[in-house]
Amino acid sequence: MPLQDKVAVVSGASRGIGRATALALAARGASVVVVYRQQRDAARAVVDEIRSAGGRAHAFQADVGRANSVRALADVIADEHDRIDILVNNAGVFGARPIGELDSAFFDEQFHNNTLSVMLMTQAFAPLFGAAGGSIVNVSSNLARAPRAETGVYSASKAAVDALTRAFALELGPRRIRVNAVAPFITRTDMTDGIPETRLEHAREKTPLGRLAEPEDIANAIAALVSPDMAWVTGRSLLADGGFTD
Numbered sequence: 001m002p003l004q005d006k007v008a009v010v011s012g013a014s015r016g017i018g019r020a021t022a023l024a025l026a027a028r029g030a031s032v033v034v035v036y037r038q039q040r041d042a043a044r045a046v047v048d049e050i051r052s053a054g055g056r057a058h059a060f061q062a063d064v065g066r067a068n069s070v071r072a073l074a075d076v077i078a079d080e081h082d083r084i085d086i087l088v089n090n091a092g093v094f095g096a097r098p099i100g101e102l103d104s105a106f107f108d109e110q111f112h113n114n115t116l117s118v119m120l121m122t123q124a125f126a127p128l129f130g131a132a133g134g135s136i137v138n139v140s141s142n143l144a145r146a147p148r149a150e151t152g153v154y155s156a157s158k159a160a161v162d163a164l165t166r167a168f169a170l171e172l173g174p175r176r177i178r179v180n181a182v183a184p185f186i187t188r189t190d191m192t193d194g195i196p197e198t199r200l201e202h203a204r205e206k207t208p209l210g211r212l213a214e215p216e217d218i219a220n221a222i223a224a225l226v227s228p229d230m231a232w233v234t235g236r237s238l239l240a241d242g243g244f245t246d
């Protein structure tokens with residue numbers, strides 16, 4: 001198995017893309033740290049599913065947008081594991097608001113959960129990678145490149161993730177730690193539950209591959225990026241969007 005004996009930390013792994021990523025990495029042999037914020041039962045169900053399939057996993061609670069919480073998480077994981085090999089910064093929140101309804105609290109919520117979290121997690125976990133290096137994947141969005149009306153703040157928070165990805169790849173390259181991003185388009189999770197059917201239909205029609213993404217589509221792209229086959233790829237943001245984005 002390509003990720004045999006690797007230790008992977010996945011944030012936002014209780015649901016959606018993070019859950020699918022935890023399962024995909026475990027299926028390839030990794031021991032997975034399932035990080036969740038609120039949904040403990042859902043996170044435990046992911047751990048149980050991995051263990052029932054013969055894999056290894058543990059769940060830990062943390063708010064990845066808060067420095068104290070991230071530091072505590074890194075300390076616990078440093079006690080449990082000699083090193084980590086893979087970090088997936090997946091946790092995030094989506095908000096859309098028009099001009100006139102924007103305020104600092106909304107900006108802070110989007111940037112704390114989507115952007116600050118990537119900075120805090122990377123800084124806290126970089127020292128835990130071993131001499132052989134490893135791989136970090138940040139979950140961005142196609143909106144970072146092609147924002148839609150009313151998604152300016154979310155899109156900016158993800159464009160900042162792409163910039164952090166490039167800069168952190170430069171800094172961590174000498175330690176053989178690759179840093180890349182995956183940028184999905186609409187993927188069927190709780191986050192996209194509220195999107196009206198007409199908009200989903202339009203998105204389906206405009207997607208060259210003719211359907212919307214399932215969480216497993218994005219998880220498989222992440223698993224591919226962290227695999228040894230991608231050892232020469234770093235500092236990139238990969239659109240995983242069925243060909244939608246121009």
Ligand SMILES: NC(=O)c1ccc[n+]([C@@H]2O[C@H](COP(=O)([O-])OP(=O)(O)OC[C@H]3O[C@@H](n4cnc5c(N)ncnc54)[C@H](OP(=O)(O)O)[C@@H]3O)[C@@H](O)[C@H]2O)c1
Nearest residue numbers: 012014015016017037038039063064091092186187189191
């Ligand atoms: N779905 C899409 O169409 C889509 C498209 C482009 C990009 N993305 C990005 O993909 C990532 C995953 O999205 P999703 O659709 O899978 O979302 P989701 O189903 O809403 O799940 C979000 C996950 O993130 C966790 N989370 C949020 N804020 C957190 C925090 N501060 N600390 C720790 N965990 C936190 C949640 O944990 P709890 O439930 O335990 O609170 C949950 O596990 C996000 O970064 C999102 O922006 C999604």
